[in-house]
Structures are given as structure tokens and as C-alpha cells.
Amino acid sequence: GDLHLPGGDKKPMDVFGSHWEHHFERICADWRSRVKSEDIVLIPGDISWAMQLGDALSDLRDIAKLPGTILLLRGNHDFWWSSLSQLRACLPENMHAVQNETLRQGTEFTRLLSEYGVKRCVYGHLHGQSVQRGFSGNYRGVRYDLVSCDALGFALKDVSLESAEG
Numbered sequence: 001g002d003l004h005l006p007g008g009d010k011k012p013m014d015v016f017g018s019h020w021e022h023h024f025e026r027i028c029a030d031w032r033s034r035v036k037s038e039d040i041v042l043i044p045g046d047i048s049w050a051m052q053l054g055d056a057l058s059d060l061r062d063i064a065k066l067p068g069t070i071l072l073l074r075g076n077h078d079f080w081w082s083s084l085s086q087l088r089a090c091l092p093e094n095m096h097a098v099q100n101e102t103l104r105q106g107t108e109f110t111r112l113l114s115e116y117g118v119k120r121c122v123y124g125h126l127h128g129q130s131v132q133r134g135f136s137g138n139y140r141g142v143r144y145d146l147v148s149c150d151a152l153g154f155a156l157k158d159v160s161l162e163s164a165e166g
Contacts, residue, residue, distance in 0.1 A: 001043060001124030002148040003027065005059035007050025007080065017128070019150060024062070026154040031066045034156055039068040042159065044124050044147060045075020056080040057090060064092035072097045075125065114140040122159050124148040 004013055005024060013020035035041055043063070050056035056078075063070060072095065074081045081087055087097045113121055121144045126134045134146035147157050 001122075002046040002075070002127065002150070003043065003048070003059075003063075004046055004077070004149075005048045005062070007048040007059055008055040011049045019154075023149065023154050027149060027156070028066060030155040031068075035066065035068040037067050040071060041066075041068045041156070042071045042073070042122060044073045044122055046077040046125065047072060047075065048078065048080060050080040053080045053082070053086060053090065060090075060095065061092060064095045068094070070095045110140060110142070113142045118142055119161060120145070120159060122147055124151075126151060 003024065004011075006012075013023055031041070047063075048056040048059040050059065072091075074097075081097070084097060091097060119142065121142055123134075123144070124147050126146060126148050127150055131146065131148065131151040134148075134151060135144050136146050137144060145157060145159055146152075147159070
């Protein structure tokens with residue numbers, strides 16, 4: 001998650017720290033080494049800095065060159081994602097947009113996940129020092145995984161149900 005690709009403007013991410021240098025190239029290398037064509041890859045938001053869908057298309061096409069079926073969730077920085085139907089009409093064959101609803105995190109959130117038998121909660125949006133406040137682990141029968149790309153060292157994270165046990 002949180003790829004923050006340039007969206008046609010070539011917005012450099014290394015202004016947020018040297019660990020962001022060549023981040024997409026590092027993600028791609030890790031992706032190609034681990035993902036097969038039959039795998040499903042979830043990108044939970046903040047995909048591109050583009051403001052319009054047309055400007056995000058080059059980023060989406062770059063991602064779509066990677067193996068696997070790719071599921072996109074809208075992040076709070078994905079201003080280019082204004083119409084689900086328009087987005088779906090533009091997406092490459094191996095990429096799918098999933099419109100999601102959100103719940104506030106906290107006691108009620110974790111209670112609901114447990115109550116309804118959710119096995120996995122995948123989230124992002126924490127960066128820099130905030131990553132230290134994120135939680136990855138099991139709580140009340142739910143596996144939580146922080147997947148901001150910088151929190152993962154720009155590597156992919158296996159979030160299959162089979163890996164929820166660990």
C-alpha cells in the first residue's frame with residue numbers, strides 16, 4: 001500500500017527521506033521475485049499523486065505490467081479516483097477497482113471485526129515515525145497487518161488467509 005507514484009508530475013518521494021529513493025523499482029523487483037500470474041495482489045490505496053484519472057493511467061499501466069491479478073482500493077490521496085465506473089472502464093485486464101467503505105479504528109472497530117469473524121485486517125497510511133505506532137499481530141482472533149510500503153521496506157507482504165495464522 002501507499003505506493004505514491006508520481007501521477008505524471010514526477011513528484012519525487014525522496015523529499016520524505018532517502019529511503020524513498022527508487023522505491024517503485026524496489027517494489028517491482030520484489031514483486032517479480034515473489035508473485036506468480038495466478039496470485040492476487042492487494043494495493044490498499046494511495047496509489048498515485050495524480051489529480052485526474054488521465055494522469056494516473058501511466059502509473060496504473062506500470063503496475064499492471066507486473067504479474068498477478070491486482071486489486072485496487074481507494075486511498076485518501078487518490079484524488080484521481082472520482083468515478084468507479086470510469087476507472088473500471090480504463091483499467092488493464094489484470095487490474096480491478098474495489099470500492100470500499102471504512103470504519104473508524106478503535107475499540108468498536110476491533111470488536112466488530114472479531115464479532116463478524118474477520119480473519120485479516122490489512123491497513124496502511126502510516127509513514128515515517130508513525131509506523132512505530134502501527135500494530136501487526138493477532139488481537140481477538142483477527143490478524144492485523146500494516147502494509148504501508150515504507151513500513152515494509154518497499155517489499156510485498158503475504159496477506160493470504162493461509163499466512164493469517166503467523
